[in-house]
Amino acid sequence: MKAYTKNSTAVNSFLSTSRNRDVALTMARSNAERHDRTDVELVVFDIEMNINCINDSKMAPYADISNRSNFSEEVEVLFMPGSVFDLIDVKFDEQDRVWIVTLHLTCADSPVLTYIKQQLPPRTCLSHISAILYDMGQFDRAEQLLLELVNNSINSVELYDQLVAVKLAKSDYSSALEYIKKGLNHRMAMLSSSDLYKSYKLFGNVYKVMDNDEIAMDHYSIALGLLLSYKDKNLLAVGDVHLQIGLLHWKAGNLQSATRSFEDSLRFKQVALGKRDPEVARILMNLGVIANQQDKYERALEFLVKALDIQLEMLPSDHYDVAQTYNHIGLVYAQCDKQDLYLAFAHRSVTIELSLLPLAHPSRAELIETVEEIRSLESLWTMNASLHKVLFSERLATLLNR
Template sequence: MGEYSKALSYYDKALEIKQKTLPSNHSDLVESYDNIGLLYYNMGEYSTALLYYYKALEIKQKTLPSNHPDLAKSYNKIGAVYYNMGEFSRVLSSYKKSLDIFQRALPPNHPTLGTSYNNIGIVYYYMGEYSNALSFHQKALEIFKKILPSNHPDLAVTYGHIGNVYYSVGEYIKALSFFERAVDVGQGSLSPNHPHLQWYKNSLEDVKRNCK
């Protein structure tokens, strides 16, 4: 916590100077608000993190085109805070706003879109809306298969998410297939003690027990 306090003191002083010398919608203020928001996020002070992230978003909304990727990034940051607060309906709203902007700003097979689809799929999964979760993870997989090498970790994690959905709805044979793919790709791209690889392997063993 000591390091966070030092960093916070530094950022607060920098922000105070900027507020006195710059217009209220200057991009340098956005940087300060985002930096302070991230510090509070890492400290687990989520309500305060949101306060600063929304200040950054407000300036971006006034100064950037409606399809600018930096707006989408702000919505992602806000969504991540709500995720840690367990407020999944607000997470979903933020992530969908982010996705809408990325869809207008980026090519249809851009990897950022794949990541956005996966993020939304995860939220639907935790909300128990498994058909929606599966739909978004499959959209992510479709993009990643087109643009990434076959041993890329993003493919492995997407296989893992799809495996989770099938496991949760009792479709163990399909879950088995996707966890096997996740393990196969993960073993070729991750260190042996990587937490994702452990997740794939443990999930695969769980599915195998249910298939007996």
């Protein structure tokens, strides 16, 4: 987290805080105790704000709800979704044995907040709440609210798009397709609409989930054609559609076509996002995996090492994407008969995956067993006896086939 100081972050749900530092410390400790975790670090967020700056704005993004709470002793202050904070400092409090992360509430007229608002799609307050409900997994409640909004909205295209996402989450594909059609009709009625491609991309997404890959490809191709026809091109959207087309080619076993689509996606996303973005790293990882499947091992490692370099800079070192890239690098080395390097990268990958799983997760036992097997194989590798080499080869083959 220290690496992200001087950066900004936004919350996508309500943030409950307390004006009493002791309450925050007690909650941090009780959460760790309740989940019986001794392998976690305690963190308390210390939020600062410029009262004058907030008072000058039309609406403060927080409210003191102490008088309305059932737990008035908590002296609760509630921040609204979308609140933006600058990450000022991270330090360890030796006395309380807790990490203190200092945040500063961003002023309403700050350049950072203005930029973030420009990147967000226009939404009413209620449609934003429906998006929050969706993120929380409350799909039925999100759908109910969206349906109420659709019936009382002049421009309901965005609402239909949100309903598509809800229906996809509920695996109700026929309803998802119906809402896409309704959204498409609205967009076609707006002759100057520059987001007509969105409906065709959504069609592609649904048909892809339904395994109707040929129909999905047709709709992605229409979306791509529309995007490329616009005078002001949405480079990120073009990159996204190229990526989806590449994934379909890959699934069909058309590795050369998949590579071309991923390379096109990479080109557009590097311009839109910069060359050091995690999304760029994921495409590089895909290109590396395909190159490995084509027995182009040096090229595979080139792509995968580039992906890993970006991920280690831009993501936490224990991020799932990092684990995936470690795993794929290891598999390339396994193909090259460099078993010691395979084991080293496999060990890193499985260790990260294990750290991300809750203690009660059913997959933990299998991952722990895999870690122990890798350690055992690493020990065998250091032995020179031919009998051990034979045993090593047999057990390594079993591990690779898991």
